[in-house]
Amino acid sequence: MTSPIATPNTTAVGLADSTWLTIKKPDLRDWKAVGHGVCSAHHGEILQGMFEVNGKLHRALISVPFGHLISEARFECDENLKTVVVEPRNCVKAQAAAELTLRKCGRKHGGYLTLSSNVPARIGLGSSTADVVATIEATADRCGVDLSTEEVAEFAVAAEIASDGSMFGNRAVLFAQRDGFVLEYFGGQYPHLYIVGFNTDPNGWGVDTLAFPPATYTVKEIKSFQMLRALMRRAIEDRSAALLGRVASCSARINNDHLKKKHFEELERLVEAVGAVGIQVAHSGPIAGIIFDPATAELGERVFETNARVAELYGTQTWCFEVGGRRRGLSK
Amino acid sequence: MIRQAYTTVSDAFELPRILRLGENLYAASFFLMKLLPAKFILDRARDHSLIGPGSTIIETTSGTFGLALAILCAEAGYKLIVVSDPAVDTPLKTRMEDLGTRVEIVREPAAVGGFQGARLERMKQLQSENPDHFWPSQYDNPHNPDAYAPLVEIVVECIGRFDFLVGTVGSGGSMCGTSNYARTIFPEIKAVGVDTFGSVLFGQPDQKRLLRGLGNSLMPKNLDHTIFDEVHWVSAQAAFTATRLLHRSYALFAGATSGAAFMVARWIAAQNPDKAVVCLLPDEGYRYIETVYSDEWLDQNGFSTRHMIESPTNVEHPFAARPEWARLDWNRRTLSEVLAVQEVTM
Numbered sequence: 238m239t240s241p242i243a244t245p246n247t248t249a250v251g252l253a254d255s256t257w258l259t260i261k262k263p264d265l266r267d268w269k270a271v272g273h274g275v276c277s278a279h280h281g282e283i284l285q286g287m288f289e290v291n292g293k294l295h296r297a298l299i300s301v302p303f304g305h306l307i308s309e310a311r312f313e314c315d316e317n318l319k320t321v322v323v324e325p326r327n328c329v330k331a332q333a334a335a336e337l338t339l340r341k342c343g344r345k346h347g348g349y350l351t352l353s354s355n356v357p358a359r360i361g362l363g364s365s366t367a368d369v370v371a372t373i374e375a376t377a378d379r380c381g382v383d384l385s386t387e388e389v390a391e392f393a394v395a396a397e398i399a400s401d402g403s404m405f406g407n408r409a410v411l412f413a414q415r416d417g418f419v420l421e422y423f424g425g426q427y428p429h430l431y432i433v434g435f436n437t438d439p440n441g442w443g444v445d446t447l448a449f450p451p452a453t454y455t456v457k458e459i460k461s462f463q464m465l466r467a468l469m470r471r472a473i474e475d476r477s478a479a480l481l482g483r484v485a486s487c488s489a490r491i492n493n494d495h496l497k498k499k500h501f502e503e504l505e506r507l508v509e510a511v512g513a514v515g516i517q518v519a520h521s522g523p524i525a526g527i528i529f530d531p532a533t534a535e536l537g538e539r540v541f542e543t544n545a546r547v548a549e550l551y552g553t554q555t556w557c558f559e560v561g562g563r564r565r566g567l568s569k
Numbered sequence: 570m571i572r573q574a575y576t577t578v579s580d581a582f583e584l585p586r587i588l589r590l591g592e593n594l595y596a597a598s599f600f601l602m603k604l605l606p607a608k609f610i611l612d613r614a615r616d617h618s619l620i621g622p623g624s625t626i627i628e629t630t631s632g633t634f635g636l637a638l639a640i641l642c643a644e645a646g647y648k649l650i651v652v653s654d655p656a657v658d659t660p661l662k663t664r665m666e667d668l669g670t671r672v673e674i675v676r677e678p679a680a681v682g683g684f685q686g687a688r689l690e691r692m693k694q695l696q697s698e699n700p701d702h703f704w705p706s707q708y709d710n711p712h713n714p715d716a717y718a719p720l721v722e723i724v725v726e727c728i729g730r731f732d733f734l735v736g737t738v739g740s741g742g743s744m745c746g747t748s749n750y751a752r753t754i755f756p757e758i759k760a761v762g763v764d765t766f767g768s769v770l771f772g773q774p775d776q777k778r779l780l781r782g783l784g785n786s787l788m789p790k791n792l793d794h795t796i797f798d799e800v801h802w803v804s805a806q807a808a809f810t811a812t813r814l815l816h817r818s819y820a821l822f823a824g825a826t827s828g829a830a831f832m833v834a835r836w837i838a839a840q841n842p843d844k845a846v847v848c849l850l851p852d853e854g855y856r857y858i859e860t861v862y863s864d865e866w867l868d869q870n871g872f873s874t875r876h877m878i879e880s881p882t883n884v885e886h887p888f889a890a891r892p893e894w895a896r897l898d899w900n901r902r903t904l905s906e907v908l909a910v911q912e913v914t915m
Contacts, residue, residue, distance in 0.1 A: 467722040468729070
């Protein structure tokens with residue numbers, strides 16, 4: 238382990254009053270014994286579909302950030318290992334991501350990867366992407382390489398074929414989940430949303446993201462996705478929960494023709510009945526969320542009513558979380 | 570998003586500019602609205618290998634659909650034959666021919682369906698002479714209404730939610746397509762169709778019409794009556810006046826069909842101050858320089874654009890609609906449901 242202090246790189250910086258100051262330039266390559274990375278889950282999508290860019294079609298999505306659940310990764314190098322040993326051992330996508338990141342960082346050896354996560358798998362919360370992104374960050378961190386979010390995204394897709402946009406956290410982006418790049422940065426923040434989430438198939442087996450074939454959309458559906466993308470721009474610009482809710486509901490409805498959610502029509506009626514602004518679903522799992530504008534009068538009663546109706550439909554409990562805006566717990 | 574240089578004129582000119590004309594009144598102002606359906610129809614035909622370089626396209630039209638096809642065919646290298654009638658104006662014919670289109674003019678109207686019928690007959694003849702042709706068939710091709718998603722796209726990006734969509738009806742494509750796409754997002758949007766007296770589209774008996782570019786002597790398959798909440802009939806006199814008002818008030822230089830749509834939208838915006846109204850303005854004013862924009866021509870033809878008609882007369886039955894401006898609460902009914910209502914003699 239080389240100490241950064243011992244490196245000979247020094248740079249002289251001239252100041253106005255001819256005082257000379259010497260700054261040591263540290264060699265970061267082996268600064269840390271352990272690299273750390275963390276990535277939160279997402280709560281399904283606001284928009285998922287197919288989008289045209291310069292005459293080419295790309296599958297892409299806008300994820301709902303869900304910071305309550307996270308994956309954490311620790312990575313240690315071992316010069317004597319050729320591959321990465323992962324714990325828990327079934328995290329093979331993360332293992333592949335660590336090995337890929339090592340090669341990208343110019344390392345020929347392997348190491349030890351330890352993951353801890355509270356993200357449930359197979360229900361559309363992006364558990365594998367959370368693991369993979371935390372792994373890439375931990376590995377790059379150990380190697381002293383500061384990756385951009387775009388590079389993390391590219392590596393993630395290279396490691397697991399299809400990744401969600403979780404690496405972008407609270408930033409609203411349209412992410413091409415199979416190409417590994419951002420089709421559009423919406424700029425600005427998400428409008429303030431209050432979401433009541435639940436599992437529409439609480440006793441089911443969930444979904445293996447790569448096991449079912451991606452939806453084949455019609456030309457009309459692809460045109461509709463372009464409209465929703467345009468409306469998303471307006472929703473972000475105006476910070477409008479109502480418009481964002483419409484984007485989510487329309488996307489959910491189109492995708493429901495390709496991957497059915499149980500009682501979807503009842504959910505659409507529920508949105509109307511409780512005065513919510515929309516419904517969002519996970520397109521690779523049974524998770525769904527009823528979106529409220531937090532400024533709605535009597536929000537508590539509406540959420541209470543939603544809980545009761547969801548319990549009736551699916552025999553399951555809900556959870557609530559907020560996205561964007563000034564959340565409770567943040568001081569003014 | 571970063572702006573890119575366009576590679577074709579049809580790409581550059583197919584989308585409208587969105588203008589805010591009043592507190593709650595917006596216009597989608599096109600250079601040439603028909604580029605949208607013409608392009609979508611040809612693109613789908615190309616996708617399904619129905620056409621390729623050197624293909625012959627045959628269509629009957631006396632309006633801007635022909636110009637849109639001429640532009641696209643010139644770009645893609647398709648041969649185009651357009652069957653038209655004496656109503657086709659010289660600027661339009663000149664441009665189409667310069668783009669390499671063969672423009673055939675029928676001289677005599679048919680016994681049933683007038684010039685439109687005669688055009689169809691001549692087109693059928695040409696089609697049998699060119700067995701390998703493609704017929705875009707704007708009146709019946711479902712790809713016509715399906716082409717209007719990009720219009721909704723730009724409108725929702727610029728203004729978000731809106732409540733009324735107002736536009737003229739000829740093939741039914743723009744109003745039915747736009748309403749259907751827009752209602753996938755906002756199902757409560759009201760669709761207001763603008764027709765002219767003597768057009769069969771909303772149940773009036775067929776007659777010679779002075780106002781061109783909207784209305785029809787035949788019923789197109791692309792017209793779905795059940796999307797309309799309101800229907801208005803507008804006279805040439807009223808539309809010309811509104812066209813000039815649009816120019817004088819906003820310097821918005823548009824054609825006579827745009828004037829008709831603007832007139833109705835302006836009234837609806839005034840009636841519903843808390844609702845956002847969007848009207849479709851299908852083309853520019855150049856073709857009308859010698860007519861609608863010429864005071865001399867208006868005088869000679871008995872029109873006066875000095876007084877704007879401020880509100881329509883409400884009717885219960887299409888037969889009761891009389892110039893200059895009539896309005897019917899269509900309420901998303903079929904044509905036969907509307908016609909079945911007992912006509913009230915006034």
